Amino acid sequence: DAGITQSPRYKITETGRQVTLMCHQTWSHSYMFWYRQDLGHGLRLIYYSAAADITDKGEVPDGYVVSRSKTENFPLTLESATRSQTSVYFCATRGAVSYEQYFGPGTRLTVT
Amino acid sequence: AQSVAQPEDQVNVAEGNPLTVKCTYSVSGNPYLFWYVQYPNRGLQFLLKYITGDNLVKGSYGFEAEFNKSQTSFHLKKPSALVSDSALYFCAVRDKGTDKLIFGTGTRLQVFP
Numbered sequence: 001d002a003g004i005t006q007s008p009r010y011k012i013t014e015t016g017r018q019v020t021l022m023c024h025q026t027w028s029h030s031y032m033f034w035y036r037q038d039l040g041h042g043l044r045l046i047y048y049s050a051a052a053d054i055t056d057k058g059e060v061p062d063g064y065v066v067s068r069s070k071t072e073n074f075p076l077t078l079e080s081a082t083r084s085q086t087s088v089y090f091c092a093t094r095g096a097v098s099y100e101q102y103f104g105p106g107t108r109l110t111v112t
Numbered sequence: 113a114q115s116v117a118q119p120e121d122q123v124n125v126a127e128g129n130p131l132t133v134k135c136t137y138s139v140s141g142n143p144y145l146f147w148y149v150q151y152p153n154r155g156l157q158f159l160l161k162y163i164t165g166d167n168l169v170k171g172s173y174g175f176e177a178e179f180n181k182s183q184t185s186f187h188l189k190k191p192s193a194l195v196s197d198s199a200l201y202f203c204a205v206r207d208k209g210t211d212k213l214i215f216g217t218g219t220r221l222q223v224f225p
Contacts, residue, residue, distance in 0.1 A: 042217040099213075
């Protein structure tokens, strides 16, 4: 099911570089989310969006920027990557009236 | 604050035996609860949810979960485990104040042949 896709799937970058992770959905879901998954922490919410042009901070937003000019896209930008941002990043969507979220395949980011 | 706890980092079970993965929650009011599964190098997949109604909820792949209000638990169960059930399982609760999902730290299920 290609309803939600993430790119790239793997990325290696250097400390201080800007990196953008892409998320695209074909379901026209209102809500979109960005999580990071780290051992021992489970999933932590970075940012979320309730609709186009509406975004809000999650649990761990520092060092990240998001935008949502179109319903189907929700890019996540690391303005100046740090080693602590090495993680697996998941994008998720949710419909307006349901509460379960649907996850993309993830992007494994390594910051050297 | 709303939260969920998964008290076991890992659960081991023999194929064919019943399995239980535990989850307890702390919320004000009636909880909205979810279970997800994550296979290696994949995103999380939605298994089932409890919003209201019957305390026994049936989901995908033969899994079910039992909501117990008095024990504030939402344990995931399956009558007969398969090796292919081996994965990481996450419990989650909806935070009513923000409408976001709060995830537990996950339980790794290992099913041995």
